[in-house]
Structures are given as structure tokens and as C-alpha cells.
Amino acid sequence: MDKKTEFPTLTELKHSIPNECFESNLGLSLYYTVRAIFNASASVALVYAARSTPFIADSTVLNALVCALYIYVQGVIFWGFFTVGHDCGHSSFSRYHSINFIVGCIMHSAILTPFESWRITHRHHHKNTGNVDKDEIFYPHRGPDDHQDVRQWVYTLGGAWFVYLKVGYAPRTMNHFNPWDPLLIRRASAVIASIASWCAAAAGIAYLTYTYGFAKMGLYYFAPLFVFASFLVITTFLHHNDEATPWYGDAEWNYVKGNLSSVDRSYGWFVDNLSHNIGTHQVHHLFPIIPHYKLHDATAHFAAKYPHLVRKSSEPIISAFFKTAQLYVKYGAVPVNAQHFTLGEAASSATKSA
Template sequence: MHDTRISQLKKIIAPFEKTNTMSSIWQLINTLVPLIILWYAAYQTLSVSYWLTFPLLIVAAGFVIRTFIIFHDCCHQSFFKSRLANDILGTITGVLTVVPYEQWKLSHSIHHATSSNLDKRGVGDIWILTVDEYLSAPLWKRFAYRVYRNPFVMFGIGPIFVFLIQYRFNRKGARRKERLNTYLTNVLIVLLYAALIWAIGWQAFLLIQGPIFFISGFLGIWLFYVQHQFEDTYYENEDQWSYVKAAVEGSSYYKLPKPLQWVTGNIGFHHVHHLSPKVPNYYLEQAHNSTPPLQKATTITLATSLKSLRFRLWDEQGKRFISFKELNAFYRKAKSATESI
């Protein structure tokens, strides 16, 4: 896609950068009400059979993801016209998704501003090393990176560490507003969970909230991972980096079945979202369908997205992700070059 053409895309989708208050309120209703009903229904079925309970928990976890999308739009000030309304709702939905609003809003804005920029990695994104960086790294760093990129660690331990531990603490140098919001979120989570434990008992609470927390956390990390980790994605150094190219070529269109697309709040149209975060989630599909160039973005499906599990390192020469298995060829080449000197 030529630079001249791609630079016009933001202008084309500008009409979708608007908030519809009624659509936002309706989305709140059709997200939070089913979540509450599913949670209560799961509790009622505990006395019958956990085989009845668990399917409800899976569906409830999907609605937690949908709640997070509302939280996410609030962070971009795209859910309501009022900044105050976005901040209040963002904090409330942050409690429900155990994510501090101000802390995540900042790191996510940095992610948008630096996505696919090789010189500005490290905030709000997944740890990525290039082939050259990995080959020149000390043994301990290579080991740490392999552990980090292991699917069991990233999607199994990751949700527990990130949502349960990391988000409970402020980053170094956090401003007062951010620190207070993290404290408020933690206190409200404790109060909410204490009330539920008082009402139904700690065993029932863990049997319900535990799986919901883990499944929604796993799915959340998977969605974030897969929409930037595809084979021919876009990465460049600062001097060659383009915000628009990073959005359209560095973010995928995750084409999901309609029910999953609805539950995940259209976040599969990630290329549209990165191009313009001001587009509310309920307009992302329209923006995609109304803009032919955006329809040429890399499309992945449930089946093809599984291939991303083997992507580990960014090959700057080939402009693509490679696996650790493919790395062996690079290692032998580098070793031969060293020995010939």
C-alpha cells in the first residue's frame, strides 16, 4: 500500500469517530445484565452439578471480555462524549475486569503510539526480540525469553501474574491520579469479592469466579497476542516507522464467527481500531466495510491464528516472524561467519 494512499485512510474513517449515547447504553445493558444473570445462574447450578455450572462460566468469561472492551473504549474516550462519564465507567468496569483504569489507559496509549516500532518496545506490549538480539544475548536472557514465550507460561501463568499480581501495583514514577485510581480499584475489588464471599461462601465463590477469571484472562491475552503476532506483520526502526502502516499492516483483521465477534466487541477489526482509536467498538465493522483498502489488511481466522503459537523472533532481514526451530539456520550461519574470521 503506497504512502500517499495510506495517508488518506484516517480521513476516510473520520465519520465513524463518533459516539452514539444510545448504542453505548444499550451495549452496557446487553453486557452487564447477562454477566450478572450468568454469575447467579452458575451459583444456582452448583447444588445440582458442576457439569452444568462450567459451561455457564465459559459464557460468563466471554461477557467479561465484552466488559473489558467497554473498559477499553472508555480508556480511549470513545464510549461516551463526556470524559467524566468515560472515567467513571472505566473505573467501574476496571473493577469487574480487575484492571486499574488510569494505569492501563496510560500503558495502552503508549502501545498505540509505539506499536511495531522496534526502537520503542517495552510498554504495553509483548516482549519481542529480533534474531540478532537473541543471538547476541547472554545465556540467561535467552533462557528467560524462551520461558516467557512458552505458550504454557504466556497463556497459563500469564493471566494470573498480569491480572492478579502486576495490576495490583503502581509503576515506578506513576502520577498521583494514577496511583489513587489503582488503590481505589484494589479496594473496590476487595469489597466486591468480600460481599460475594459473605453472601455465598468462599468455596462457591472460588468455584465460580476462579474459572471466569482465568478463562477471560487467557482469552484476553490471546486476543492481544494474535492480533499483532502474525507472520508478515509490520516492524520498523524509528527512522522508517509509520503510524498508519503500523496500524493497517501491523494489526490483523481477526475474522471470527459472528457470535464470537459480538462477544469480543468487534475487537477483531484491530487494524481499524489502531488506525483510529476514537472509533467506538460498535462502529468498527462499519468502518471496515466502508473502506475498501482496510479490507486488504491481513486476515486471520480461528484456524490460521493457531499458527502464531510458533512465532518467536522477528527476522529484520526477512521482515517476518520465525520459530525457534527456524532460528537454528540463523545460528549456524552466524557461527560459520564467526569461525571464518
């Protein structure tokens, strides 16, 4: 796709996807919730049992390998926690607001994410995806508001997620823990309730840390939490950035163009399964009401009808991330009056003028 592409309307795009793809199933949504909790609990039990056996306990190398494998797998499972809450935030988990709120708070608080304030800023991201002037995070910076130091956050992986929760992404800053932030104040009571849930989870984690020590909690909880946050940063960044991903100025942007700029990526069967198909991002962005377990089917129908609009990358994730991050940090500054921007074009222009 390029800037001359003719885009269908959102209604036309919706007609390419069967109606049943837009219908959530509460029983199935709860199944994935219970499955994620079971997987997390089973992982803890299995690694504890494995490390208690003399065969592994007496081997530094085997113990380290078991711990590393656990941290990775549990991090992916925590990412699945996030995706369940993510469905709750979009009301694709169920059509019952109270159930969405309760499950969302439980699943997100378990991974130290304030559900309601995240839900609000994430919806703001969906409403402005691909808009240089209004998007939420990992957008190129406009002219005099160039913040290369902020773009460098992407290199901190999971660290960028926790910093974003506290201060937003400059120059559009906000605090997910402040119910009176201008973006949150209309839902202040719900934000306060979800922050209370976050505080309860944080208190429980603090108690467990005090009881069992930081070393054990570092292994069983904090290290996987960082892996989850790193996956979240990598996927959020790569779903909205590559060399050819178009960004639009506010005057040129519209919902369809902006959300079609999202990039589908696979993270391998194992990760895709435990993270609940988060890589099927284009159709999710167009129609966030579609539950995660119907995204593959919906994407297939969309691709069959509009193959020229599909934006998908099969590039290996790690190499894609570091290559694109380097482009983003170095060239992610949009000229003041530009209404169309890609990192590839910016890099090419810089090379020619050098």
C-alpha cells in the same frame, strides 16, 4: 504487504471512512454497558437455578457440563466488560472524560483490572504498535535483551495477564499498581483513584469468598475471570503476531506502518457479539476513537478503499495461537541492527542455517 509497500498517510486513511464512524453515542455506549452487566447477572442466576434442579443436581456429568458452559460464557461476558472499559480508555465510549473514567473504573474493577494505569500503558501500546524497540507486550526481543523465558508466559494464558499487570513485560518492566512508576506518575492522582476502585472491588470479592467459600466463588467468579484473562492474552497476542506480521525497528517504524501490522480475526458470532467486535483490530488501532459498535462499518470502508493493506486471518483461533506461540517463543529474537522482522523469516533463516 511487505516491506516495500507504499503506505498512505493517516489523513488519507481517515478520508476512506465516513465521518459518522468517528462519532460516539453515549446512549448506545451505556446500553452495551447495561447489557453486559445484565448478561453477567442473568448467567449467575440461570446457572444457580439450573444446578438447583434435581435433574442436574443428581447427575455429576450434567452438573459438570452446566458449570463448564457457564464458566466459558461468563468469561466471554467478562471480556465484554473489559471492552466497554477499553472504549472508555480511548474516549470512544463518550466525549465526557468524567463519564469515561467512572464507567471505566466500574467495569474494569469488576474484573480486577486497574483502569487508569491500564489506560496509560494501553495508549503507549497504540502509540508504538509494531515497534520492536518500544511496543508494550508480546513484542520480539532485541539481541542482547533476548528473554525467551518471558516469551514463554504466553503459554500460561490468563496467568500472563495478571503477571503483566504486576511487573510489565521484560525488558520494559513496570507496575500497574505503582502510581509513581515513570510511565504513570504524570497521572498519579487518577491512577490512585482507579487503584482505590480496584481495592474496593477486591475487598468485595474477598468478602463474598469468605461468606460463600472459595469453591462457589471459584465457579461463579474466579474461573470465568481466568477465561476472560485467557481470551485477552490470546487476542492481544494474535492481533499482533502471525507468521508474516512485520515488526519494525525504531528507525524504520512509523504510526501507520506499525498499526497496519495489526491482524483482524473473527472469534465466531457469539464471542464477537459479547466481546463487542474486538476482532476488528486494524482500523481500531489506526483510529481508536471509533466506538466498537461502528468498527465493522469503518473496516468495510477501509477495506474497499485499501484492499491491499488489509491484514486478516481466517485461521482457526486455537491452532493459530499455539502455532504462532511456538514460533514466537522459539524465534522471537530480533538481530541487533535489524529494522524489519517477521517470525516466518526468522524461522526460515534458522532452518537454513541449521
